[in-house]
Amino acid sequence: MTLTIENLRIAAAGAVLVRDVSLTLEPYRTVTILGETGSGKTLVAEAAMGTVAPELAVSGRIADGGEISDAADQGARRGAWGRRIAMLPQEPWVSLDPTMRSLAQVAEGHRFVRGLGPGPARRQARADLASLNLAAGDDRYPHQLSGGMAQRVAFASARAGGAPITLADEPTKGLDATMRDAVVALLRKAVEEGGSLLCITHDIAVAKALGGEIIVMLKGEIVERGDADTVLVAPSHPYTRRLVAAAPENWPTATATATASVPGDVVLEGTELAVSRNGRRLFSDLDLAVRAGEWIGVTGPSGCGKTTLGNVLLGLMPPASGRVRRRAGVASTRFQKLYQDPVATFSRHVSLRTALAETTARHRVSFDDVMTLLERLRVPVALLDRRPDQVSGGELQRVSLARVLVAKPIFLFADEPTSRLDPITQQETMDVMREVTRERGCGTLLVTHDRTMAERITERRITLGSDLA
Ligand SMILES: Nc1ncnc2c1ncn2[C@@H]1O[C@H](COP(=O)(O)OP(=O)(O)OP(=O)(O)O)[C@@H](O)[C@H]1O
Ligand SMILES: [Mg+2]
Known part of the structure; x- marks a missing residue:
């Protein structure tokens, strides 16, 4: 399933926040958005989900799986949630329901989005958790999970509805190198299995590890785009050059x-x-x-x-x-x-x-x-x-x-x-x-x-x- 965003524009009362953003995300492909803080990255992901704040004016076109919609009609995006597009939450341990055990959190998606019966939903959830090395965490509540485990449970439950397109907004922020690599491996696996990934990150190492296409945003606009190997190794826009050069090393x-x-x-x-x-x-x-x-x-x-x-x-x-x-x-x-x-x-x-x-x-x-x-x-x-x-x-x-x-x-x-x-x-x-x-x-x-x-x-x-x- 291909996600297409065409000529997206998002404006507030006195300012244009996102201008003329277009992108295509195909199966087996990753698009990574890098860019200045406040440049409109999250707004692009929110437009794909149809969750842009009501006080902002949205225009442009969004299509996934052949269904084209006017980006302004945010309600039209709701049918895609969980089925075609899954949003990987920013704060997994906060987004999990504190009263539900891991297995039940994941089984919910299989039941209510995919429509499996209770038994098959639980069996599928158990298999999902086992494939993420979480079999031992099946019956734990969120407060009993480590940060890394919670991240994997959130990932499994976001994807349980079978959505082929994953949007991830800074999925590795604040994680140490080991946990960051584990999250990157999860995302890459989803892509290798035929999914598509739109990832927003500030971490150049994550962008490198994910590969695919890089989009660089500055003040609401795309200033550079291209293959990760080219953009990150030999950036052409002065802003991208500064961005890559500003790594702590x-x-x-x-x-x-x-x-x-x-x-x-x-x-x-x-x-x-x-x-x-x-x-x-x-x-x-x-x-x-x-x-x-x-x-x-x-x-x-x-x-x-x-x-x-x-x-x-x-x-x-x-x-x-x-x-x-x-x-x-x-x-x-x-x-x-x-x-x-x-x-x-x-x-x-x-x-x-x-x-x-x-x-x-x-x-x-x-x-x-x-x-x-x-x-x-x-x-x-x-x-x-x-x-x-x-x-x-x-x-x-x-x-x-x-x-x-x-x-x-x-x-x-x-x-x-x-x-x-x-x-x-x-x-x-x-x-x-x-x-x-x-x-x-x-x-x-x-x-x-x-x-x-x-x-x-x-x-x-x-x-x-x-x-x-
Ligand atoms: N509801 C709103 N009303 C007015 N302006 C908004 C609103 N929501 C976001 N903005 C502004 O839009 C701009 C883009 O916001 P966005 O969250 O997309 O940035 P971002 O690129 O994701 O930044 P960061 O890297 O810091 O997360 C920001 O300057 C922000 O202040
Ligand atoms: Mg953001």
Whole structure:
């Protein structure tokens, strides 16, 4: 089944967000969209699903399996859901129904989309899970699955309806290399079996591994397209050249850029820390002193306790043993955490301006401070009047960064703070974060799955989970 998008245009009240996008996706083929954060990638996928926000004007034509529809008629796309097109959710563990065991989640698609009886649906679901090495997870609820397992269950349930076309919006963001490769292998397998894949990613390595056609978007338009081998190896558009060159392995190293290499006073100290979760020891004997202005990288495989370490250091949960000392006489609000998932940290019902005004009022700082930060982070101020679901993933991530920095933290635990940014914006954003934290003497723990980035941007690193099997 071939998916065709012709002359897609999406506009908001005062701006054209997507202009003249056409693409064809054939069986056994992959199309990967790369491009600047906010350039319209997600909107293209949403148009294919018919889920573009109602306040936006859509025009163009969409066809799959011979059925051509006017892109403006989004209701017409509904019949394709699960049957012809499956959307691989961005946050698998959130999208799974917490009250259903894995087998039942997957069996649902076979029953209600494909129309199998209850027995055959369960048998098929069992076979799907076994083929993804998940037989052991059949009867588990989502909270009992690791991130990697949840990703595979979500994949199986998205595809259970038998849809030959898969849309995946940043399916590997924030995953460590092992899990990322596992997700890429799942996607490639679906294509090798005759499916078609439209994948949006900021990870050049993922784009390379998927192969097929690459489309590069900038400010709502396609600026370059072609075979992965050509576009990624010998890009012709200046933007693509910059994008490919901005991979963290090409960044200057922290020691070379450090302007103030003299470490400041200790802002937070952990001594002989041990941490357990669900009766399992995650790490022990960790000694750590964070000094003003310094950046320390925290790496380690998925599930090794990186987020838990942050919670212990911030006093949100006690360590199994050991001590944490935060600098005395400093308000607790100046020990801050930047959450991995920016969507979860904003209320869905209020504008970003209102959310930021609440923050500046709480911390008794002027609203101009947050405006200055947004400007430095290159966030267009026009989007402050929108709700969180009306801006792109990378825009929201930078707004959440500005919100945390405006609290003038002296310690910041930053969990994958640039996971939703294209490589160019990621590098710029990291530079701004480093400048601001250094100016203000804020000690930063940077959690990242990207070892190369950690090596480039932090003065030293700790690796957790080396004693895990
Ligand atoms: N409902 C809306 N109203 C107004 N503008 C919107 C709305 N939804 C999205 N936009 C804007 O459209 C542009 C494209 O958004 P989109 O989510 O497609 O970007 P993207 O390329 O997926 O970015 P990212 O890489 O950050 O996810 C952004 O500038 C965004 O702010
Ligand atoms: Mg997006």
